[in-house]
Amino acid sequence: MTHQPLHSPAPLNHPKRLIGGLVLGTALVIAALGWVFLATPADENLGIVQKIFYFHVGTAFGMLLCLCAASGAALIDLMAPNDAIDAAGQACTEVGMIFALAVLTSGPLWARKSWGTWWTWEPRLTLTLLVLLISMAVLALRQLAAEPQTGRKIANALAVLAGPVAYLIHIAVQKWGGTHPQVIQGGGIQSATMRIAFWGSVAALLVLGFSLVALRVRGIRLEQKLQACKLELSARELMRARRS
Amino acid sequence: MHFNRLQSKRWSTGGICAAIVLGTATAWADVARSVEAQDLSRYKEESVPGGTLLVVAYMIMWGLVGFLAVRTALRQTRTERDVAALQDRIERLDDPSSPPQA
Numbered sequence: 001m002t003h004q005p006l007h008s009p010a011p012l013n014h015p016k017r018l019i020g021g022l023v024l025g026t027a028l029v030i031a032a033l034g035w036v037f038l039a040t041p042a043d044e045n046l047g048i049v050q051k052i053f054y055f056h057v058g059t060a061f062g063m064l065l066c067l068c069a070a071s072g073a074a075l076i077d078l079m080a081p082n083d084a085i086d087a088a089g090q091a092c093t094e095v096g097m098i099f100a101l102a103v104l105t106s107g108p109l110w111a112r113k114s115w116g117t118w119w120t121w122e123p124r125l126t127l128t129l130l131v132l133l134i135s136m137a138v139l140a141l142r143q144l145a146a147e148p149q150t151g152r153k154i155a156n157a158l159a160v161l162a163g164p165v166a167y168l169i170h171i172a173v174q175k176w177g178g179t180h181p182q183v184i185q186g187g188g189i190q191s192a193t194m195r196i197a198f199w200g201s202v203a204a205l206l207v208l209g210f211s212l213v214a215l216r217v218r219g220i221r222l223e224q225k226l227q228a229c230k231l232e233l234s235a236r237e238l239m240r241a242r243r244s
Numbered sequence: 245m246h247f248n249r250l251q252s253k254r255w256s257t258g259g260i261c262a263a264i265v266l267g268t269a270t271a272w273a274d275v276a277r278s279v280e281a282q283d284l285s286r287y288k289e290e291s292v293p294g295g296t297l298l299v300v301a302y303m304i305m306w307g308l309v310g311f312l313a314v315r316t317a318l319r320q321t322r323t324e325r326d327v328a329a330l331q332d333r334i335e336r337l338d339d340p341s342s343p344p345q346a
Contacts, residue, residue: 048295048298049297055305098309098312102304102309105304105305106304109298109300110297116292212316219320219323222323226327226330229334233330233337
């Protein structure tokens with residue numbers, strides 16, 4: 001005789017699909033790296049360090065998309081709690097935080113050569129740091145809250161802020177100026193080879209980012225299933241002890 | 245008479261204040277100019293190794309992404325194992341012939 005489980009989360013994605021997505025993302029990244037280093041010429045003024053640009057902007061796009069998605073998911077989960085939406089929001093925050101860290105380490109390394117300084121407190125950089133701190137705080141709240149449901153609510157309320165801040169990062173240079181260049185909005189890339197390298201890198205990073213989010217969603221859903229199994233086991237053990 | 249003395253006192257106080265402000269501003273501008281000149285000369289002589297910065301940036305970027313992927317995969321394997329073990333325990337509880345567990 002088999003009992004229906006007390007809690008039955010939605011079925012999980014098949015790992016083979018996720019591995020396929022990761023392999024595709026990695027293959028695209030390797031192809032983009034090959035194009036960047038073998039086919040694209042170095043910049044006349046900045047030299048080879050300009051090649052940071054292709055993946056710096058790609059990770060920035062990934063960060064903005066992930067944090068906007070996390071913000072939307074947090075808002076939906078606050079209005080109508082749903083474990084699957086919550087898992088998606090949490091996964092987007094984690095991948096967005098990793099991308100934000102990549103942006104904030106690759107950016108200063110490039111700035112050291114092009115601006116002569118590692119960091120300036122200009123609007124776009126400051127807002128990017130703020131969004132990184134918000135995502136770190138969201139994840140810390142989830143991990144450290146004594147009561148998981150309360151932690152989830154507070155973390156979601158904070159995660160909602162990441163969306164507007166991500167939008168402000170996008171418009172910061174047009175709105176408040178600063179030293180950060182505007183390559184895409186300000187005229188675009190002139191060389192066709194560089195354009196292919198740029199959009200190829202962006203596409204590769206977005207595929208990789210999406211695969212990482214899907215992988216992480218599966219992990220979070222598994223953790224939710226583990227908690228449900230623990231609850232179910234306790235309930236059944238209690239029922240059995242009462243019967244005997 | 246008294247008025248004239250007061251007036252001249254005000255003028256001299258104002259003049260002294262203006263001289264202090266002007267002097268300070270000129271000195272400050274001079275210092276700023278010399279510091280700027282020193283900085284500029286330092287930046288002209290400095291050679292920043294672009295290749296090293298590029299390698300470090302790529303290592304950090306791919307290190308972070310790789311760390312996330314490997315950590316997620318390892319955690320998932322462990323959680324899957326735990327879920328399977330718990331489901332096995334639940335199935336054994338359903339079996340009436342199995343002894344009660346502590």
